[in-house]
Amino acid sequence: MxxxxxxxxxxxIIIGGGITGAGTARDCALRGMKVLLxxxxxxxxxxxxxxxxxxxSGARYAVTDRESATECIEENMIxxxxxxxxxxxxxxxxxxxxxxxxxYQAKFVESCRAAGIRADIIxxxxxxxxxxxxxxxLIGAVRVPDGSVDPFRLCASNMLDAKLHxxxxxxxxxxxxxxxxxxxxxxxxxxxxxxxxxxxxxxPVTVNACGIWGHAIAQMAGVNIxxxxxxxxxxxxxxxxxxxxxxxxxxxxxxDILVPGDTVxxxxxxxxxxxxxxxxxxxxTPEEVDLLMSEGAKLAPSLASTRILRAYAGVRPLVSADNxxxxxxxxxxxVCLDHESRDGLKGFITITGGKLMTYRLMAEQxxxxxxxxxxxxxxxxxxxxxxxxxELGGLKxxxxxxxxxxxxxxxxxxxxxxxxxxxxxLAESHQQSLVCECEEVSVSxxxxxxxxxxxxxxxxxxxxxRVGMGTCQGELCACRAxxxxxxxxxxxxxxxxxxxxxxxxxxKGMLPIAWGDTLRESEYTQWVYNHVLxxxxxx
Amino acid sequence: xxxxxIIIGGGLSGLTAxxxxxxxxxxxxxxxxxxxxxxxxxxxxGILNSGAVLPEGHPYSKIGPKLQxxxxxxxxxxxxxxxxxxxxxxxxxxRLTPTxxxxxxxxxxxxxxxxxxxxxxxxxxxxxxxxxxxxxxNTAFIAQGLEKxxxxxxxxxxxxPEFGRVRESPSEMRSVNLARILExxxxxxxxxxxxxxxxxxxxxxxxxxxxxxxxxxxALKVKESLGVRCIFVGTMPPSVPGIRxxxxxxxxxxxxxxxxLMGDEAVxxxxxxxxxxxxxxxxxxxxxxxxxxxILSTGSxxxxxxxxxxxxxxxxxxxxxxxxxxxxxEWYRRDFFESQPYMEFGVATDGGFHAIKDGIPLTNLYAAGxxxxxxxxxxLGCGAGVAILTAFAVADSITxxxx
Numbered sequence: 039m040x041x042x043x044x045x046x047x048x049x050x051i052i053i054g055g056g057i058t059g060a061g062t063a064r065d066c067a068l069r070g071m072k073v074l075l076x077x078x079x080x081x082x083x084x085x086x087x088x089x090x091x092x093x094x095s096g097a098r099y100a101v102t103d104r105e106s107a108t109e110c111i112e113e114n115m116i117x118x119x120x121x122x123x124x125x126x127x128x129x130x131x132x133x134x135x136x137x138x139x140x141x142y143q144a145k146f147v148e149s150c151r152a153a154g155i156r157a158d159i160i161x162x163x164x165x166x167x168x169x170x171x172x173x174x175x176l177i178g179a180v181r182v183p184d185g186s187v188d189p190f191r192l193c194a195s196n197m198l199d200a201k202l203h204x205x206x207x208x209x210x211x212x213x214x215x216x217x218x219x220x221x222x223x224x225x226x227x228x229x230x231x232x233x234x235x236x237x238x239x240x241x242p243v244t245v246n247a248c249g250i251w252g253h254a255i256a257q258m259a260g261v262n263i264x265x266x267x268x269x270x271x272x273x274x275x276x277x278x279x280x281x282x283x284x285x286x287x288x289x290x291x292x293x294d295i296l297v298p299g300d301t302v303x304x305x306x307x308x309x310x311x312x313x314x315x316x317x318x319x320x321x322x323t324p325e326e327v328d329l330l331m332s333e334g335a336k337l338a339p340s341l342a343s344t345r346i347l348r349a350y351a352g353v354r355p356l357v358s359a360d361n362x363x364x365x366x367x368x369x370x371x372x373v374c375l376d377h378e379s380r381d382g383l384k385g386f387i388t389i390t391g392g393k394l395m396t397y398r399l400m401a402e403q404x405x406x407x408x409x410x411x412x413x414x415x416x417x418x419x420x421x422x423x424x425x426x427x428x429e430l431g432g433l434k435x436x437x438x439x440x441x442x443x444x445x446x447x448x449x450x451x452x453x454x455x456x457x458x459x460x461x462x463x464l465a466e467s468h469q470q471s472l473v474c475e476c477e478e479v480s481v482s483x484x485x486x487x488x489x490x491x492x493x494x495x496x497x498x499x500x501x502x503x504r505v506g507m508g509t510c511q512g513e514l515c516a517c518r519a520x521x522x523x524x525x526x527x528x529x530x531x532x533x534x535x536x537x538x539x540x541x542x543x544x545x546k547g548m549l550p551i552a553w554g555d556t557l558r559e560s561e562y563t564q565w566v567y568n569h570v571l572x573x574x575x576x577x
Numbered sequence: 578x579x580x581x582x583i584i585i586g587g588g589l590s591g592l593t594a595x596x597x598x599x600x601x602x603x604x605x606x607x608x609x610x611x612x613x614x615x616x617x618x619x620x621x622x623g624i625l626n627s628g629a630v631l632p633e634g635h636p637y638s639k640i641g642p643k644l645q646x647x648x649x650x651x652x653x654x655x656x657x658x659x660x661x662x663x664x665x666x667x668x669x670x671x672r673l674t675p676t677x678x679x680x681x682x683x684x685x686x687x688x689x690x691x692x693x694x695x696x697x698x699x700x701x702x703x704x705x706x707x708x709x710x711x712x713x714x715n716t717a718f719i720a721q722g723l724e725k726x727x728x729x730x731x732x733x734x735x736x737x738p739e740f741g742r743v744r745e746s747p748s749e750m751r752s753v754n755l756a757r758i759l760e761x762x763x764x765x766x767x768x769x770x771x772x773x774x775x776x777x778x779x780x781x782x783x784x785x786x787x788x789x790x791x792x793x794x795x796a797l798k799v800k801e802s803l804g805v806r807c808i809f810v811g812t813m814p815p816s817v818p819g820i821r822x823x824x825x826x827x828x829x830x831x832x833x834x835x836x837x838l839m840g841d842e843a844v845x846x847x848x849x850x851x852x853x854x855x856x857x858x859x860x861x862x863x864x865x866x867x868x869x870x871x872i873l874s875t876g877s878x879x880x881x882x883x884x885x886x887x888x889x890x891x892x893x894x895x896x897x898x899x900x901x902x903x904x905x906x907e908w909y910r911r912d913f914f915e916s917q918p919y920m921e922f923g924v925a926t927d928g929g930f931h932a933i934k935d936g937i938p939l940t941n942l943y944a945a946g947x948x949x950x951x952x953x954x955x956x957l958g959c960g961a962g963v964a965i966l967t968a969f970a971v972a973d974s975i976t977x978x979x980x
Binding site: 324327328331467468471472473475481514517518520521522524525530531533534538541542544545546549552553554557558559560561562564565566567568569570571572573574575576577 | 614617618619674675676677678679680710712713715716717718720721722725726744748750811813814816877878879881884885886887905906908909911912913914917919920954955958960
């Protein structure tokens with residue numbers, strides 16, 4: 039199939055740089071297509087970066103939604119293999135508290151097993167021994183194969199592999215128009231949001247993978263998807279209080295999952311239907327914070343006295359069934375719409391609904407649909423092909439293979455970059471100089487991210503390296519990293535504005551929970567940046 | 578143990594009050610947990626930004642007509658302690674910040690350059706020199722600021738074998754460690770020679786504030802030796818001049834016979850009839866410290882003088898009354914760079930800086946410094962001023978003006 043392409047011609051255009059778009063871009067690229075992925079902000083800025091980071095076993099849905107549960111456990115097992123450097127195999131508990139109905143446990147275990155999910159009832163005393171942070175008044179516990187997954191890393195790895203297989207990735211490019219000829223989508227018009235440059239791209243198929251923002255993209259194409267933005271708020275605690283995921287053994291409700299991730303742990307979520315115009319600037323309310331704290335402390339009582347680092351919220355891209363415009367029967371399953379059969383619009387596919395956990399399956403379904411349209415017979419290989427970073431297996435084997443005696447900085451970078459850590463120069467001591475002390479991010483890792491991973495600003499850098507994600511929330515590292523970015527991009531005024539917006543963005547997540555140590559840290563940071571550094575003064 | 582006055586908190590305010598009292602012949606002790614806000618300061622002191630309007634209830638309003646006299650006392654007071662300040666008693670000057678902007682202040686430590694507010698003279702050709710691999714000094718930002726102000730800048734860096742040790746360990750490349758290496762002797766001379774070798778036709782050299790932890794002599798030596806004007810610009814915290822100021826005040830206080838309980842923390846209090854009788858400390862255990870008067874200068878939230886929870890703001894040691902907004906969302910502004918209302922929360926006092934417990938002023942407990950309600954250090958530029966001037970006021974009140 040020797041097709042000749044102009045520079046702005048592709049086989050498929052994927053709109054959306056979250057995990058679904060990244061996964062679809064990878065799958066399409068692996069199946070030999072010429073791919074363009076276009077994202078208006080940075081990678082993982084929507085729901086991908088705003089969830090628990092839970093590697094669902096599917097147990098949560100076992101009783102209420104067998105299909106989702108089965109999807110979850112299958113994908114769970116796949117991600118452990120193909121994304122080992124993004125996954126922490128912690129296991130999970132579903133605990134029954136005195137106020138819960140212990141009878142639910144039997145039904146829960148039965149449903150898990152029916153869905154193919156390992157579920158072992160364990161003695162409460164044994165549960166306390168294995169996970170000392172758990173509420174000691176528990177009356178029942180079931181162990182399931184939950185885990186945690188780093189969504190930023192997962193998204194970046196998919197994006198990277200897509201690029202390694204020839205995909206073009208444009209971040210900070212916003213789609214302004216869907217180019218249509220009669221009943222066929224031909225491509226997109228876009229604007230580079232950093233430079234204002236206007237561009238056009240053409241492909242026989244365009245995939246809408248924009249999460250909740252897919253609603254607007256579909257409208258742009260002239261079709262309607264009944265989407266319902268459901269806000270979920272979460273809190274990040276400053277310590278890894280638990281090593282095993284803790285869930286409540288009851289029907290899914292608010293704030294009943296506590297997930298350990300890297301050096302922190304996350305409690306969530308709430309669920310509130312919000313208007314579309316709030317999706318771009320979600321703020322966590324005091325009521326949500328209070329609810330998350332009080333429910334969280336029921337899972338692990340020490341949370342009540344643990345410092346909260348940040349509050350944040352994401353939007354689930356829920357879709358109502360086509361015959362149910364009122365949204366009463368909202369599904370959390372995968373929704374893959376071929377708008378040709380649904381709406382008579384050719385060359386346009388929407389992939390939405392679903393979960394972080396099932397992103398690979400969503401990508402597979404979307405790519406299958408693209409293949410059908412293009413007559414591409416290639417089969418999906420993403421379930422068996424490791425992502426870049428996961429080729430050498432788990433962290434321990436990996437660091438052993440890369441360095442004879444790894445330093446803590448080398449271990450930290452291996453945790454983030456997986457086998458790709460080998461390509462980050464860390465042999466010399468000056469390359470290991472720390473930019474971010476909380477997360478042990480070295481100057482070399484920052485430079486690598488700036489040079490190879492599409493970093494345009496400090497927030498992008500944080501998504502790729504964890505700079506500024508630690509206990510201090512960027513009070514010292516942000517300024518250091520800004521210096522390095524100014525050098526790399528050769529633009530100091532941009533770096534200055536960038537540092538200001540980074541501090542504002544950090545504050546946004548701290549403000550809802552700014553008391554205790556977080557208020558102390560805020561006062562210090564505000565004093566340093568506003569007064570000592572004089573950052574906001576005009577120059 | 579019995580003292581005339583016990584000061585809880587050994588930062589700028591506590592040490593100022595303690596020195597004043599010791600000078601007036603009192604026997605005093607300072608209980609200090611460790612670091613203070615001085616460790617994160619700029620090497621300059623602000624009293625009040627020009628054009629700032631004092632809000633009602635600001636600590637200055639309680640000092641009243643004596644305020645100007647107290648301001649005039651600052652320079653002589655610090656000079657006695659070996660901290661040589663410069664600046665004008667009646668008008669503000671500018672400091673060059675680590676991000677290349679200018680910030681108002683009243684006084685500066687001797688090696689810190691002050692500029693005229695109207696027309697800051699930063700030189701025409703400026704050489705900015707950093708230590709290689711030191712990320713806490715942002716040369717690009719400084720250059721950008723100075724170029725906006727009309728100067729031409731060149732950026733260079735110096736690498737000496739002696740810096741190798743701090744470079745070995747990834748977290749050691751910090752201002753204080755560099756200052757230790759450059760404390761004097763051959764390394765300082767080598768550094769000066771390296772900088773001199775870099776100067777071409779520049780009239781001004783800018784260096785990071787990494788000279789002189791114990792006293793200002795290394796900084797002054799650099800200034801004298803370069804042959805062109807030398808401007809020191811602050812680094813990311815910790816602040817070398819700030820730590821030096823703290824150390825000099827403490828040494829002076831101890832030379833006057835004051836007892837500085839370093840690394841200790843007041844943990845218990847004994848109050849009867851609205852009068853503080855004694856405090857206990859972590860290290861001294863059952864040995865309570867008694868005094869006629871007590872000064873609470875434990876700082877704001879960051880220094881743990883104030884505590885906060887979703888329920889409100891408290892003063893954790895004495896449990897004295899605090900002043901704050903009861904509606905938590907009102908504590909903050911969304912804009913990180915806007916003045917945050919929580920920074921004005923603090924301990925409530927009567928007109929004579931007596932702390933108040935359950936609505937009744939305590940007869941012998943005074944509050945001084947940034948623990949006080951009503952300050953607004955970021956927008957008003959009054960942080961150091963409140964610390965020093967309220968300490969003067971409290972010391973005067975205790976001694977009847979003898980200090």
